[in-house]
Amino acid sequence: MxxxxxxxxxxxxxxxxxxxxxxxxxxxxxxxxxxLVSVVLAQAAPIAGTFADDRVTLSLRAIGGGQYTGTIAIDGSTYQLSATGSPDRVEGAFVAGGSSFGFQAEVVGDVLTLVSGASRYTLVRQGGTAAQAQPQASPPAAAAQRAIxxxxxxxxxxxxxxxxxxxxxxxxxxxxxxxxxxxxxxxxxxxxxxxxxxxxxxxxxxxxxxxxxxxxxxxxxxxxxxxxxxxxxxxxxxxxxxxxxxxxxxxxxxxxxxxxxxxxxxxxxxxxxxxxxxxxxxxxxxxxxxxxxxxxxxxxxxxxxxxxxxxxxxxxxTATYPWDLHTPLPANVQALAGVRIDVSVSQSFVGANLPPHVERFQAVFDVAERFQDLLLLRVRGSSGDDGYSVLSPDGNLFVPPTAIAQLRPGQRLDEDPITGGVLSVERVDGAALVLAIDGPGLAVRRTYDAATGLQRSERLEMNDGINHVVIETTVSAIQ
The missing domain is CATH 2.30.230 (Lipovitellin-phosvitin complex; beta-sheet shell regions)
Known part of the structure; x- marks a missing residue:
């Protein structure tokens, strides 16, 4: 049948x-x-001003030191707000009906994206183009209209x-x-x-x-x-x-x-x-x-x-990285045939007087599909719906070399409010970039080649009070 x-x-x-x-x-x-972090394109247009659609009007005023005040009007009701951030992206809160609602706002040119909970609004600047706005490469139009x-x-x-x-x-x-x-x-x-x-x-x-x-x-x-x-x-x-x-x-x-x-x-x-x-x-x-x-x-x-x-x-x-995730992958990265990884996994029980269990294996991921800003990888020998991974500019096996050149040691890139994980730059020089992810019971170190941007290795250590796991990975590009 x-x-x-x-x-x-x-x-x-x-x-x-x-x-x-x-x-x-x-x-x-x-x-x-x-x-452990997600990223979104950072743009250069200032966020101060008034933005609106047919339901929502958001007004922001910079008061110095990365602080903003203003109002948000929703269906005719107006609420005071406060926010902190950069000239193009802020996070803040407003109080309505006795409850506090968080929001994030990001501006690209004269278009501001406002997110509160699972609701997303696309607002347009009122009163003309912002002073000193700089032309930037925008995300694809279709993606800009989506809630995600x-x-x-x-x-x-x-x-x-x-x-x-x-x-x-x-x-x-x-x-x-x-x-x-x-x-x-x-x-x-x-x-x-x-x-x-x-x-x-x-x-x-x-x-x-x-x-x-x-x-x-x-x-x-x-x-x-x-x-x-x-x-x-x-x-x-x-x-x-x-x-x-x-x-x-x-x-x-x-x-x-x-x-x-x-x-x-x-x-x-x-x-x-x-x-x-x-x-x-x-x-x-x-x-x-x-x-x-x-x-x-x-x-x-x-x-x-x-x-x-x-x-x-x-x-x-979304979290903000100081580089553009929508920039096409360099030609040498787009031309890769795949990657080979060698993995060592060590697992033990916390407090147990037993040697750790160690497992080692190797696998090859071939490029299954090429997008302008991402390579979809698939483990060789898999079938059906198995074995996908990615190479992309948000740290998944790759960071653009132009971005590496702009980073500085100790720079804090993101903090997750739920898990407490913090992403930062541990080391950067002419040879390598090391990104650190630190959180309760977790330490990750990723090393990238400064010239090509390709990831060389990763070390992950996790301790949840019962299990102690160490995963060490080396990555080799296949031309």
Whole structure:
């Protein structure tokens, strides 16, 4: 019998390609999913002024020292705000209805992108072009109109639990865990979305999120969506349940417990005998707000195995690098045939008087597809949907040499507000750049060749109070 094609829908993550083999998971993570920062293009136009669309008006005034004051008017109601940042990008907050709402704003020429939670607005400068604005290369027009773009990072609270069922015996126990799942958009156009997925679990020592170095991977979608986290709003606006399906679709308000922010949302639900799911999408931005999955009987206690999980949006943000991520890759990088990596993984239990378990392996990643600003890599010998990674200017195997020349030791590039990870420049000279990622229980050092910008090596050390993991990687370009 011919297998029926699975068409993607907002209720099912279709059209994606994900790593599945255990070793391929590790290789892909070493190359891409350990990127702990997301980046967005920095422009030179000043952000002070008034910007508006048909719903929102934002006014910012610089008061010195990187500080800004101003107002934001939404549907006729005006609120005071404060912000800090650079001449082209600020982060701040305003108070409405007794609740504080954070926002980020970034200007490119006379167009300002305003992000608050999962909502995104494109505002136009009022009163003409800003003084001293400098012409800059803008991101692709299609990407600029999306709620997400290259460098957007979406973080979700993620939890799962499973139970063997009461038929398994009187001493059966449930197994569960909670953590953070982060998606970082590495490339997006009208057809293709490439994202890294990185996972963190609550550390055994408590108080911080611990990177899970052998989970996550690189996700590739070719249907115009980023299926785990984003659908084009125009497609959500007209979405209806497929004919003959048991899927339920309705639209209505969705409110987060923390902050009380309410979204106009699309709900997609399906329940069968042994499986069920719910997906919730923000109709304005297309961003996924929440999803729930379950398998097995619904009665409690259930006689047969059951499992359930949820994922709820925590944060949408971008970080700023001091170089342009949309600049085309240099010709010598575009011409690469692939990369070869050699990996050493050492794992041990904290406090145990046992030698570490050490594993070494090598793999070759070939260039599977070339984009202007990214090489999509795939591990040699993989099949189906396995083994993707990337080479891109945001530190995934490459930093532009022109950017390396402008960096200085000790320069702080980003800090993640959820995991506490800080990206900084540890060393830079005529020979090499060393980027450092430091956070609770985590230390990463990446070394790049100053002349070519290509990554030479990486050392990752993670200690979550139970496991001590050291991953050392060397990278060789294949011409």
């Amino acid at each position: 011919r297998r029926q094609a699975q068409h993607p829908s907002p209720g099912r993550a279709g059209g994606r390609e994900t790593p599945a083999l255990h070793r391929v998971h590790r290789l892909a993570l070493v190359l891409s999913a350990l990127a 773009q290259r460098g957007t990072r979406l973080s979700y609270d993620h939890a799962a639990v499973s139970h063997a069922g009461t038929n398994a015996g009187p001493d059966v126990r449930s197994v569960g865990g909670r953590g953070i799942t982060r998606f970082t958009v590495l490339h997006i156009d009208d057809r293709t979305c490439v994202m890294s997925m990185t996972m963190f679990m609550e550390a055994a020592s408590g108080g911080h999120w611990s990177l899970q170095p052998f989970s996550g991977g690189t996700l590739v979608s070719r249907d115009g969506t980023c299926p785990e986290v984003w659908w084009p709003p125009e497609r959500l606006a007209t979405y209806a349940a497929p004919p003959g399906s048991v899927e339920q679709v309705h639209r209505g308000p969705f409110q987060f417990e923390s902050g009380g922010h309410t979204f106009d949302a699309l709900y997609v639900r399906q329940e069968l005998a042994g499986t069920r799911y719910t997906r919730v999408w923000d109709l304005a931005s297309g961003v996924a707000l929440s999803n729930n999955d379950g398998t097995g009987p619904v009665q409690v206690p259930a006689p047969e195995p059951t499992s359930s999980s949820y994922m709820i949006l925590l944060d949408v943000r």
